[in-house]
Amino acid sequence: MKKFQTIVATSVVALSASLSFGADCGDVTIAEMNWASASLLANIDKIILTEGYGCNAELVIGDTMPTSTSMVEKGEPDIAPEMWTSAIAEVLERAVADKKIRYAGRSLSEGGEEGFWIPQYMVDEFPEMATIEGVIKHKELFINPENPDTFRFMGCPAGWNCQITTANLFKALELEEAGFELVDPGSGAGLAGSIAKAYEREEAWFGYYWAPTALLGKYVMQKVDFGSGIDAEHFKKCIGNKDCMDPKVTMYPPSDVWTVVGEEFAANAGAPIMEYLNSRSMTNAQTNELLAWIEENQADGEFGAMYFLDNYPTIWKQWVSDDVAKKVMSSL
Amino acid sequence: MSWFTEFPQLDRYQLLSIRKTLDEGFREFTRSYGDAIEHFFDPLLVFLIGFEKLLLASPWWLVIGVILSITHFAARSVRLTIGVAIALILIGVFGMWEDTMRTLSMITVCTLLSIVVGVPVGIAMSRSNRAQSIITPILDVMQTMPAFVYLIPVVMLLGIGRIPGVIAVVIYAIPPVIRLTNLGIRLVDEDVLEAADAYGVTPWQRLWNVQLPLAMPNIMAGVNQTIMMALAMVVIASMIGVKGLGQPVLQSITNQYFTQGLLNGLAIVVIAIIFDRVSQAYAKRSQQQFRGRDD
Numbered sequence: 001m002k003k004f005q006t007i008v009a010t011s012v013v014a015l016s017a018s019l020s021f022g023a024d025c026g027d028v029t030i031a032e033m034n035w036a037s038a039s040l041l042a043n044i045d046k047i048i049l050t051e052g053y054g055c056n057a058e059l060v061i062g063d064t065m066p067t068s069t070s071m072v073e074k075g076e077p078d079i080a081p082e083m084w085t086s087a088i089a090e091v092l093e094r095a096v097a098d099k100k101i102r103y104a105g106r107s108l109s110e111g112g113e114e115g116f117w118i119p120q121y122m123v124d125e126f127p128e129m130a131t132i133e134g135v136i137k138h139k140e141l142f143i144n145p146e147n148p149d150t151f152r153f154m155g156c157p158a159g160w161n162c163q164i165t166t167a168n169l170f171k172a173l174e175l176e177e178a179g180f181e182l183v184d185p186g187s188g189a190g191l192a193g194s195i196a197k198a199y200e201r202e203e204a205w206f207g208y209y210w211a212p213t214a215l216l217g218k219y220v221m222q223k224v225d226f227g228s229g230i231d232a233e234h235f236k237k238c239i240g241n242k243d244c245m246d247p248k249v250t251m252y253p254p255s256d257v258w259t260v261v262g263e264e265f266a267a268n269a270g271a272p273i274m275e276y277l278n279s280r281s282m283t284n285a286q287t288n289e290l291l292a293w294i295e296e297n298q299a300d301g302e303f304g305a306m307y308f309l310d311n312y313p314t315i316w317k318q319w320v321s322d323d324v325a326k327k328v329m330s331s332l
Numbered sequence: 333m334s335w336f337t338e339f340p341q342l343d344r345y346q347l348l349s350i351r352k353t354l355d356e357g358f359r360e361f362t363r364s365y366g367d368a369i370e371h372f373f374d375p376l377l378v379f380l381i382g383f384e385k386l387l388l389a390s391p392w393w394l395v396i397g398v399i400l401s402i403t404h405f406a407a408r409s410v411r412l413t414i415g416v417a418i419a420l421i422l423i424g425v426f427g428m429w430e431d432t433m434r435t436l437s438m439i440t441v442c443t444l445l446s447i448v449v450g451v452p453v454g455i456a457m458s459r460s461n462r463a464q465s466i467i468t469p470i471l472d473v474m475q476t477m478p479a480f481v482y483l484i485p486v487v488m489l490l491g492i493g494r495i496p497g498v499i500a501v502v503i504y505a506i507p508p509v510i511r512l513t514n515l516g517i518r519l520v521d522e523d524v525l526e527a528a529d530a531y532g533v534t535p536w537q538r539l540w541n542v543q544l545p546l547a548m549p550n551i552m553a554g555v556n557q558t559i560m561m562a563l564a565m566v567v568i569a570s571m572i573g574v575k576g577l578g579q580p581v582l583q584s585i586t587n588q589y590f591t592q593g594l595l596n597g598l599a600i601v602v603i604a605i606i607f608d609r610v611s612q613a614y615a616k617r618s619q620q621q622f623r624g625r626d627d
Contacts, residue, residue, distance in 0.1 A: 146381060146493050154492075158570075158579050159586030184579060185492050187571035189480075193487030194573075200363050200488070298351050303344075 025055040025269060029077035031062035032301065036291050037212050038082035039301030040308070041107055044316070045081050045280070047305055051331035052324035053273055068092065071262055072100050078265035079277065082107045086255045087161055102266045104259040104277035110284050111254030113211040113223070114162065116153075116169070119195075120220040121202055131225045136178045141204040150181040154194055154207025157187050161240075165252070166208045168239045172247035173226065183207075195219060212284045217292025226251055272321065280319045286312075306332070362488050373495045376445075380494050384437040392429060396420050403606065407613030419602040428577065428599045435566055435576035436603060442498055442562045443607075446506045447555060454513025454551075455539065464514065471507040479504055479568050487572050497574035505561040512554030516547025552615030559607045563600055577603075 028049055032042035042059055049055040060077050062070075067080055068088055072095040085092055085103075095101045118129055122141070128134030144152035153175055156162035163184075170182050185191040191207070192215050198205035199219040206224075209216065231250040238244040259277050266274060282290075290312075294304040309316060309332055317325045334340075342350075387395060399420065404413045423432050457464045479500055486496040520543050528542045544551075570578025577596045584593030 145377070145491070157582075157586075159583035183492070184573060184575070186573040186579065186582065189484055190487060190492055190572040193484045194492045197362070197366070197488050197491050200359055201366055296352075297348060298355075 025049070025053050025273060028055045028057045028079065028265065028269075029060050030057055031067045031071075031077045031080040032059040033062050033064070033067065033080070033082060036214055036294060036301070036304075037108075037287050040287075040290060040294065040304045041081040041280075041282075043301040043305035044308060045079060045277075047309060047331075048276065048316070048320065048324070048328055049273070052320055052328045053276070055273075064088065068260070071095075071260065075100065075262045075264050078262045079104075080260040081280075083258050083260040084112060084255055085258050085260070089256075092260070099263050102261050102263050104261045104266070104274065105279055105281050106257060107259050107281060108212065108257040108284060108287065109281045112257050113254060113284055114165075114208070114252040115210075115223040116166075116207065116226075117209050117216075117221040117223055118204075118206050119199055119202075120222055122204060123222045129224075130222055131227055132173055133227070135206060135224055136175070139178060139180065142180070142206050144181055144183070147181060149179075151179050152183050152206070153180045154185055154191060154205065155182045156185075156208045157191060158184050160188075162208060162210070164242050165235075165239050168241075168244050168247040169226075169249070172239070172249045195221075212287035212291060214288075214291035214295040217288030217290070218295055272324070276319050276324075280316075282315070286315065358485065358488070366489055370490055370495075373490065373499075376441075376498070377495050380437070380441050380498065383441060384434055387433040387437050388430060392424060395433070399606065403610055406610040406617075408617070409613065412609055412613075416606055419605070423599050423602060426595055426599075428580075428596060431575070431577045431580065431596070432599050432603065435578070435600065438494070438497065438501070438566070438569075438574065438576055439559065439562050439603065439607070442501045442505060443555065443559050445498065445502055446509050446558045446562070449502070450506045450509030450554075450558070451513050451551065454510045454554075455517065457510065457514040458517035458543075467510070471510060474503050475507045479565065483568070483572055492573040494574055496572050497569035500572070501562050501565040501569050504565050505558045508557035508561065509551070509554040512550045512557070513547065516550030516554075517543050519550065520546045549615050549619040552611055552618070556608060556611045556615070559611065560604060563604045563607075566600055 030042050030045050030049075032039050046057045046059055049057045062077065062080065064084060064087070067077065068083065068091065070076055071080060072091060083092075092101065092103075096103065116132075118135065123130050126134060126138055129138055139151045142151040142153070144150045153170065155170070156166045167182065170176065170180070176182070185194055185207075191209070194207075195205055195209065195215060196219070197203070209221065226249050228249040228251060230253045231248065232253040234248055235250050235253050239247055239250060259280065261269075261274075261277060290304060290308055293299075293307060294301075297303075299307065309328065313325075313329070316328075320328070341347075396417065400413055400417055403416050404410075407413070423429060453467065457467050482503065483496075483500055486499055490496045490499070524542060524546065525538065528538055533542070566574075566576060567578040567581050570576060570582055577600050580596040581593055581600075583589065584596070
């Protein structure tokens with residue numbers, strides 16, 4: 001029996017070795033999620049896997065729910081380069097246990113960053129506004145034009161997960177008692193538009209947003225400190241829950257953002273490719289900067305990926321072997 | 333020969349510089365004139381908020397009573413009045429009263445604004461072929477340009493909330509009033525106008541006492557269309573923070589709350605039916621009046 005296991009083990013190693021050293025790694029489908037940072041990562045993966053590892057990589061459009069469902073149920077697509085797993089942790093963990101998918105590396109090393117933000121120029125003027133007490137102290141700056149007796153806090157669009165968390169934190173921070181009104185911007189575009197409008201005219205703005213985003217790369221914003229630290233346990237149990245009766249103040253814990261790979265692909269792709277996917281990771285600051293460049297130049301994910309590979313070799317060369325790096329370089 | 337097989341398009345950098353220049357130009361414009369434009373709309377905002385507060389603060393039975401009497405006097409149909417009463421009560425029972433009032437106030441203001449702006453433009457169009465040839469393509473653009481294209485520029489200019497919502501709705505909904513006012517006036521019989529001239533009417537009397545009344549059925553058809561198009565925009569307007577029935581619909585789309593979506597959608601339908609039946613019945617009765625006089 002023992003012998004049989006060894007034979008199987010060696011043959012698997014041999015098989016994977018032969019695959020990884022082969023000229024082509026075969027067909028790979030990569031999920032290109034419909035937001036900018038995920039599109040950028042998907043395109044980077046596509047170029048590196050195609051040029052560096054000889055894969056025949058193809059992008060398929062995706063979104064968190066449909067892509068994760070399809071990966072778990074059908075094993076397609078093979079790679080999801082930027083999966084925000086916190087909201088769907090249960091489903092994914094079950095699928096990992098069932099050997100359907102595998103977590104590779106963290107796509108965003110610090111995880112996604114959420115919080116209540118105000119523009120940097122306001123902090124420059126009133127340094128105490130970096131904290132929630134300072135914001136409440138200067139609340140007259142945020143007068144709500146539609147209801148001048150209140151001050152405007154821009155919340156999260158209706159129906160999004162963050163609508164629940166912002167509403168609970170709004171309550172925990174007693175912003176309503178301070179005279180703030182939680183305003184629903186209606187859509188992600190509306191929320192972004194309101195920040196852009198305020199920033200272009202240096203007006204006051206206070207609300208929910210998240211990173212990495214092109215917006216926070218382009219417009220420098222300060223995350224307001226609640227002075228509470230992160231209580232991840234309470235956040236998970238209560239703040240993220242619609243029926244949270246007694247919300248307490250906590251900063252947002254970082255959201256987990258992983259590269260998720262189909263088990264079948266992971267088993268067959270070979271060690272070098274998996275090593276690449278395990279180590280391919282960026283910080284939020286780097287991503288914000290890249291996204292801002294993309295928006296500034298109205299580029300798409302593909303153009304952004306080429307710009308990244310051209311201009312940030314120090315970052316991506318850490319992810320691959322020198323040999324692969326050379327191949328990718330020569331293709332640019 | 334590449335131009336032969338592939339369209340000779342501007343290269344990436346030329347295109348980019350065009351897009352960047354135009355975008356920067358627009359940003360520059362919002363920076364310098366945004367405040368002024370925002371203040372220009374202040375009176376409208378006050379009116380909008382006041383009207384909404386009035387509807388929200390009035391007791392529900394009073395609002396239903398007023399709506400029912402308007403319905404009854406306009407349509408003179410007991411069945412319609414009873415139907416409207418049942419629909420409104422159901423809206424209240426299912427907890428959509430406040431959102432319905434918000435949407436109702438929004439649609440009323442948009443319709444009034446469309447009439448106030450649209451009818452004079454339609455009159456101008458009917459008096460000059462040149463004006464017609466200039467305005468018609470503009471109306472075509474307004475009706476077919478996807479709303480998402482101008483939604484965000486409007487937010488950049490005016491921020492988030494009711495005013496940009498009203499503007500987005502009016503841009504989309506105003507063309508029918510303008511078109512049908514123009515058409516209605518142009519369709520007034522030459523002989524009638526000649527007769528009026530023979531009585532020595534002033535141009536103002538001619539317009540106000542002859543052309544507009546005779547064009548009224550067409551104008552009302554235009555108003556009716558405008559209301560329907562405004563209601564169709566309710567959900568899209570809520571994407572830039574307009575409160576009302578659109579927001580729960582948006583929420584239900586993101587979360588797959590089918591029943592919530594359906595209920596709020598049906599409430600929009602109820603408002604549409606009320607407005608539609610009332611304005612159509614009114615148009616029909618005004619037409620009958622004229623027939624009666626003509627005969």
